[in-house]
Amino acid sequence: MDQNDDDNQIREIEETGPGSDGSTPNPRARTKVPEVEVRLYRQGKGPIDEFKSCLGGWDQNQLEVRDILDKYGFKSLYAFNPESGRGVPIRFNPRNGRSMLPYRDGSEVNIDGEPKDSLIKPVTKILLGVAVLTILITLVMKDPPEFIQKFNLFGGNFPPWILALVVIVFTRMRKRTRDFLKRYGW
Numbered sequence: 001m002d003q004n005d006d007d008n009q010i011r012e013i014e015e016t017g018p019g020s021d022g023s024t025p026n027p028r029a030r031t032k033v034p035e036v037e038v039r040l041y042r043q044g045k046g047p048i049d050e051f052k053s054c055l056g057g058w059d060q061n062q063l064e065v066r067d068i069l070d071k072y073g074f075k076s077l078y079a080f081n082p083e084s085g086r087g088v089p090i091r092f093n094p095r096n097g098r099s100m101l102p103y104r105d106g107s108e109v110n111i112d113g114e115p116k117d118s119l120i121k122p123v124t125k126i127l128l129g130v131a132v133l134t135i136l137i138t139l140v141m142k143d144p145p146e147f148i149q150k151f152n153l154f155g156g157n158f159p160p161w162i163l164a165l166v167v168i169v170f171t172r173m174r175k176r177t178r179d180f181l182k183r184y185g186w
Helices: 003-016 065-072 120-140 146-151 160-176 178-183
Strands: 035-042 045-056 074-081 085-089 108-115
Touching: 035 065, 045 065, 065 074, 065 108, 120 160
Parallel strands: 035 108
Antiparallel strands: 035 045, 074 085, 074 108
């Protein structure tokens, strides 16, 4: 083999490589990332937001559930149908935050979210309940403190069974009106 044969083989290899037709490969060429259109509801009301969410995972078909939970302050997400209501919960992997079930590129997804519970409301309820019970107990005492005697709300002492009746009525009313109080933010 002489030098000319070696040069021809090298040229053939170079010519059969990428970009041999005179075009250079585009290093900025990108593939389309699969995504779904999400309509997000809060406790069946809304939609509060409509957005496109990229699908992730090995097969690029899993919804990024944890990102949605964190962004909107939800504790859980559910499949949702505006006509029939909330469906099954959307399960996700705790390690990577992606849905267990696959989604198809370009599909439309309705999701209903359950907001996280506020710590202020239960603490306020407990403090208010303790304050009311403390006031009622001091009113029932045989020898109430001086500042309570100044108010003299009832014109004297009242029997302890009234306090028991108030507590029972309060707890029964709270159980029966739970949905009523929830409508007004309690």
